[in-house]
Amino acid sequence: MPRRTREHRLHVAETFSLEGHRHSWKFGGDALFTTIYNFFPSLFGGEYIFRDIKVNPSTFEPMLAGMEITPLRAYTHQAARYHIQNFGSTESHPDTNEYSGFAQDTIRITTRLAMSLGVRYDLQAFSTKGLVTNPLWPASGKVPFDTNNFGPPVGLAYSLGEHRPLVIRAGYGLFYTRIPQLYTST
Amino acid sequence: MDNSKFYPRQVFPTYPNPAVSCALTATTCTPSANLAGFLTSDVSAFAPNFRSPKVQQASLNLEREIVDRFAAGVSYLYVHGVDLIRARDVNLPAPVNEVYPVYDDSGTNFLGTYDNVASFSTWQFTPSITCPFVPCINPLVRPIPRLGAINQFESAASSVYHGLTGVGAPSDAQRILGPDYASTDMRLTRRIYAGDHVKLEFMAESFNLLNRDNKRVNSNDDGFLSSAAQFVQIDKLTGLNHFPAHFRQPTHLLSATGAYAPRQVQLALRLIF
Numbered sequence: 001m002p003r004r005t006r007e008h009r010l011h012v013a014e015t016f017s018l019e020g021h022r023h024s025w026k027f028g029g030d031a032l033f034t035t036i037y038n039f040f041p042s043l044f045g046g047e048y049i050f051r052d053i054k055v056n057p058s059t060f061e062p063m064l065a066g067m068e069i070t071p072l073r074a075y076t077h078q079a080a081r082y083h084i085q086n087f088g089s090t091e092s093h094p095d096t097n098e099y100s101g102f103a104q105d106t107i108r109i110t111t112r113l114a115m116s117l118g119v120r121y122d123l124q125a126f127s128t129k130g131l132v133t134n135p136l137w138p139a140s141g142k143v144p145f146d147t148n149n150f151g152p153p154v155g156l157a158y159s160l161g162e163h164r165p166l167v168i169r170a171g172y173g174l175f176y177t178r179i180p181q182l183y184t185s186t
Numbered sequence: 187m188d189n190s191k192f193y194p195r196q197v198f199p200t201y202p203n204p205a206v207s208c209a210l211t212a213t214t215c216t217p218s219a220n221l222a223g224f225l226t227s228d229v230s231a232f233a234p235n236f237r238s239p240k241v242q243q244a245s246l247n248l249e250r251e252i253v254d255r256f257a258a259g260v261s262y263l264y265v266h267g268v269d270l271i272r273a274r275d276v277n278l279p280a281p282v283n284e285v286y287p288v289y290d291d292s293g294t295n296f297l298g299t300y301d302n303v304a305s306f307s308t309w310q311f312t313p314s315i316t317c318p319f320v321p322c323i324n325p326l327v328r329p330i331p332r333l334g335a336i337n338q339f340e341s342a343a344s345s346v347y348h349g350l351t352g353v354g355a356p357s358d359a360q361r362i363l364g365p366d367y368a369s370t371d372m373r374l375t376r377r378i379y380a381g382d383h384v385k386l387e388f389m390a391e392s393f394n395l396l397n398r399d400n401k402r403v404n405s406n407d408d409g410f411l412s413s414a415a416q417f418v419q420i421d422k423l424t425g426l427n428h429f430p431a432h433f434r435q436p437t438h439l440l441s442a443t444g445a446y447a448p449r450q451v452q453l454a455l456r457l458i459f
Contacts, residue, residue, distance in 0.1 A: 002210055044215045046204030052293060052418050053190055062189045068293070068420055078201040083187045085205045087217045087225070124238070136333055140231040146238040169247040177239045183232070183271065183339055 008035040022108045026118075029101035036094050038185055043086040050074045051081040094181035095127035104153070116155035122176040123149060126184050143184055149176040187224050190419075194224060226334030229277075233340040242266040255377075263349040269341035277336040279327040286417075287424040288433045296424055301415075301433055365401040365442055369394045389454040397449040401442035414439060 015028035053074050054066040060077035074081065104118030126143035133141030153173035160166045187194035187205075197220050199205045208215035217225055242265070249259035281304035288299045330336070371393050378386040394400070405413050416434040424432075 039213075041208075041210075041212070041215070044208055044212075046199070046206075048201055052420055054420060062195055064190065064192075079189070080198075080201050081189055083189070083199055083205060085217075087206070087215045089214050091213050122238075134227065134229050134333070136330055137229045137231060137336055139234060139338075140229045140336075142232060144232050144236045144238070146236070149238055149240075151240075164251045166248060166250045169249075170245065172244045173242070175241045175243060177241055177267075179238065179271070183230075 003040045005039070006037045009033070024106040024108075026104045026106075027102070029099070031100075032098040034096050034098075034181070036092075036181060036185075038092045038094065039090055040092070040185075041086075041090040043084060044090060046083060046085040048080040049082040049084070050079075053079055053081045055079050089130070091130065092185040093127060093129040094185040095129060096181055096184075097125045098178060099123045099125075106155075112159045114157045116153070116157075118153045120151045120153060120173075120175075121149060122151070122178075123147060124178055126179075126181075131184070144179065151175055188419075197221060197224070227332070228334045229336045230273075231336065231338055233338050235341070236339060237269045237341045239270045239341065240268055242268070260350070263347070265345075265347040265349075267343075267345040267347075270343035270345060272340050272343040273337045274340055274342070275335045276338045277328045277330050277333055279329065286429055286432050287422055288415075288435050289422070291434060291436055293418065293420075293432070293434050297435065364403040364440065367400045367446065368398055369400065369446075370396050370398075383459055385458040387454075387456040387458060389456065391452050391454075393450045394447060395449060400446040402444040402446055403440055403442050404444060405440065 010033040011030065012032075013028070013030035015026060017027075018025040050071045051074070052068060052071060054063055054068050055061060055074075055077070056063040057067040060069075060079050062079055062081075069077070069079070071081075100120065100122045102118060102120040104116060106114060106116045108114050125145060128141065128143055131141040131143070151174040153171070155171040156169070158168045160168065187198055189195055189198045197205070205221055206215065206218055244264045245261065247259060247261040249257055251257045283302060283304055285300050285302050288297045288301055289295060290297055328334075371391070372395050373389065373391045375390075376388045378388075380386055413436065415436070417431060418434055419431045422429050422432045
């Protein structure tokens with residue numbers, strides 16, 4: 001079946017730095033606007049599944065108390081066990097807007113030790129365009145909007161020794177992952 | 187539609203035609219009236235307490251220059267995913283314990299064992315208008331019978347990854363242990379300065395340097411076909427007992443049937459100016 005996806009993205013990002021005696025500050029933010037048109041007629045052409053099935057041994061018509069045949073033999077006689085077909089709309093618009101911002105300070109504590117502290121915020125907003133709420137399940141047709149997405153990245157670098165020093169780096173972070181648009185296109 | 191059931195068989199389309207022919211570029215496809223009794227509306231929805239998936243990541247890296255322009259390092263990476271998305275059908279009936287005999291691949295040889303499973307297939311043994319020839323699955327057993335599956339996206343999955351110098355393995359709470367996997371990778375680079383503004387960089391990389399035979403187990407389940415065991419809705423007379431369905435178990439379950447990539451070597455030359 002044919003399918004096509006048209007995606008438009010607008011990405012705006014800005015970062016600026018401040019240098020001090022022992023501090024290196026970085027601030028930044030970005031916004032990503034994504035507009036999607038998705039045409040996906042999944043199973044709109046139907047699907048046949050050939051499985052073990054009981055058939056009339058003379059006509060090979062499906063029959064409850066008939067002779068059991070294998071999937072390959074069922075295919076040979078075109079006696080499919082299941083047929084599945086989807087109906088409804090083939091189009092979806094899983095648009096999303098993503099925003100993030102961060103602030104980070106790298107502190108040169110000594111000539112051998114540096115520490116990086118920061119905070120990061122992420123927000124992902126979805127469009128409800130084309131989504132329909134089924135009255136039998138009121139939670140359908142709605143999108144998530146989680147605004148409490150703060151993460152604290154921390155990093156440490158230490159240089160041990162004079163000649164050809166051993167460099168030790170350690171880091172920890174909490175990152176919020178984006179939710180794929182697949183979840184709002186169904 | 188199940189062609190082995192009486193009523194679906196009355197409207198079952200002829201292979202290879204679909205039940206309803208819709209244009210390839212149609213924006214909607216509408217079922218015909220005679221299919222109304224066999225349609226279910228599947229619903230997808232986010233759980234009310236859905237949260238953004240998040241990942242905790244920690245790393246430790248040691249690096250030292252051994253000789254001029256040759257550094258060696260070792261790194262460890264820990265990734266812990268929480269509130270990861272899991273889809274769960276919340277319109278399933280309460281499971282009912284059923285016993286089915288287990289047969290081999292061919293379905294003719296009884297393996298001498300029975301599986302007691304919590305099944306969603308609530309069998310109906312009394313004939314009715316929707317079930318003229320028993321046994322069959324009662325279609326009205328879902329909590330909301332007018333809907334099919336309600337796929338609810340929940341913040342309910344997690345994962346843990348440990349990686350050491352590029353070697354790692356993901357795991358979770360419901361894992362299947364297969365053959366172990368190990369791969370040694372190596373990369374050598376040499377940069378040559380050919381003037382103030384021109385550099386040549388040679389690079390040699392090898393994946394699975396020791397050419398280890400990493401065996402691969404394939405396992406899948408798409409709802410109809412499963413490599414673990416097939417649930418076949420064909421009745422069996424096992425001894426004196428009649429069962430409306432049975433399992434077929436592959437002979438070599440979880441045996442390796444493939445392998446990951448052998449040693450791979452790639453060479454690169456980069457001119458930087």
